[in-house]
Amino acid sequence: MIIITKGVAQLTEIKKGLQDVIALETRISCIDGEKGILKYRNFDINELVNLSYDSVSYLLLNGDIPNNTELDDFSSKLKNEREINENLIQTIKTCNFNIEAMDALRTAVSHMSHCDLDLNDISHDANIRKAIKLIARFPTIVASFSRIKTGYNPLSPDYNLSHGANFLYMLSGEKPDELEAKVMEKDLILTAEHELNASTFSSRVTASTLSDLHSAIISGLDTLKGPLHGGARMAVMNMLDEVSSSNDAEQYVMDLIQNNQKIMGFGHRVYKTYDPRSNIYKDLAKKLAENKGDSTLYNIAERIEDTVIQELVEKQNKPIYPNADFYSGVIYKYLGLHPKLATSVFAIGRVSGWIAHCLEQYSDNRLIRPRARSI
């Protein structure tokens, strides 16, 4: 925090990790961490989750829910940009296949930027053209990487499917059933935006230098990858693999607590109560478990949650509730996604939020440049 006194910058209290620091104003979303409320553009997440991803993406970029004509126009633009060309597929093929899909996605966005005629044009119109391509192609890139990695040819998108359903189709070659399609779409909506989280802040910092949109998105991708942020979903999936039954879950959590280790998918910098997305995810995980006729995984997850609440919330009075990454990790396992895809699936949803924030940053820019106290 800086106070300017007669032209002399004085550094005052330092908030480690910028906790609770208000760095800027935004119209894109708001969080009430005490009450567990999340709104995108003033619409509650519990309402938005019933729309399509295309509608929510339009809302984030344009500020309002689209009418039917606006939605048809926006959706068809996205669908027309889903396909990726052979050059990009060749670039994906050069990736080392032991990496996470996230790393391939970053390489692919960099490749896309080289081929974009608008690359260094940061006008609103050019940014919207780039936004459509980025949002539309993220699922195709991730699915293509996954298929090539597992020895299959990439598939062309199916224009009759929603954003989420088409992603699942491009991964496996099979159209998802109604519930799976619905769950994937809702996951992308729940992931699309979350105020000034670390990756969004990174994207805005890059945009504030008047660097181009692709560069800002790559900053977001790089920041999302860490296990304290989007990488937590992969960590949750790996954790679920380590617990073989709900009976083992309690001891597993107790061991982590005794060893002062964090339980992945729990805790949040802003929410001091249940993350509102977590409740929706939990409900979806239960429905998937019932639909598949196998609740083993769901029961393990619920036992992990119960133990964390009992040990950390009730006994130690710490606000460590499941965050959005916990039950989404459960859902990804029911959908058959590989853990190394998890963070990139997060990015498929979040790219709309990053872009909305970059547009807001470009529209009223001031270089983001805080100070550090020399010691």
Ligand SMILES: CC(C)(COP(=O)(O)OP(=O)(O)OC[C@H]1O[C@@H](n2cnc3c(N)ncnc32)[C@H](O)[C@@H]1OP(=O)(O)O)[C@@H](O)C(=O)NCCC(=O)NCCS
């Ligand atoms: C999200 C997160 C990074 C927020 O971190 P933060 O605001 O910096 O909070 P801290 O890491 O300082 O944790 C504060 C306290 O809660 C504890 N805590 C926080 N998250 C915890 C978790 N998941 N499991 C166990 N304890 C946890 C810390 O050990 C610390 O305890 P202490 O005060 O006794 O030292 C943190 O909760 C975390 O690492 N969670 C696991 C990773 C995760 O799920 N990330 C996705 C976030 S959406």
